[in-house]
Amino acid sequence: MSTGTLTVAPTDAGTARRPGEVIELSAEWSLATPPRTLEARLFWFTRGKGTQDVNVVETQPVASLESSGKRRVRFKLPEAPYSFSGRLISLIWAVELVADDGASARWEFTLSPDGKEILLDRRMASAPRAR
């Protein structure tokens, strides 16, 4: 894995996103060796007790053979699945900037109709949220 930095962040603040929304991100990189490919991936993955699942929804090429640079990428968010958490599993959405040698950066966000993570346990949903 080459040394250097990669960052990916939304051009507007906040992690609450809604289905069908278009998100715009700024991808920036500075690597010791130019990556053959650098791509942005919109995906979701699971965290929890069981087997980890991951699904790449869309991939966009960002650059090729450039050791440093800055680009904007846009993704239209799908209708589902929504971000959620229970005791056994959480589903998390993210955009990842990945170079072909494995170097990567990730930005996580929440996808749901009100932009909040759906909490599967009633006690959890009714608990006051930390500010």
Place this chain on the structure above:
Amino acid sequence: MRRARDNPFAVHRVLRERYRLTEPEWSALLARLDLLGGCGAIVGPHGSGKTTLLEDLGERLEALGWRIRFVRLNAEQRRLPDVSGWGSEDFVLCDGAEQLTFVDWQRLRFRAARAGGFVITTHRPGPLPELHRCETTPALLRGLAASLGEPLSAAESGALYARHAGDLRAALRELYDGWSRGVSR
């Protein structure tokens, strides 16, 4: 109730914990592998770290220039995948060799003979010379829990270890469940 993503014993966090060997122990293991002609078995019971050690060994061998061919078998995947085309530059690592039928084991062994090396994990000794025996202790369980950010007392780790007969995977699952319920130990 707490979110699965925040659970310190979630699978992605547990998988970050690697097999605990010191550098001298790694050197000794690689020397023994050399002595065995690149062919051996990692032996141990359920939840003793065989797969983790095999993965870590794969990284070490890859760094030494070997091309790693990983064959993963388990209760859901018992059939031998395509094992043709291996050559002297390949090092074959087979996790869960005891899942194979006699015929598939013979096929795998025949194909792996063309490779530069062959290491398996298995619950019982026998199929290949023993390269390493994985063993667990209550202290190891305690160390893992502490590393995951949830320290256990010696008594807690001892009792947990005994409940799961030394199967650290099962013990960590119990800790996952307890944390998700907010159970104080």
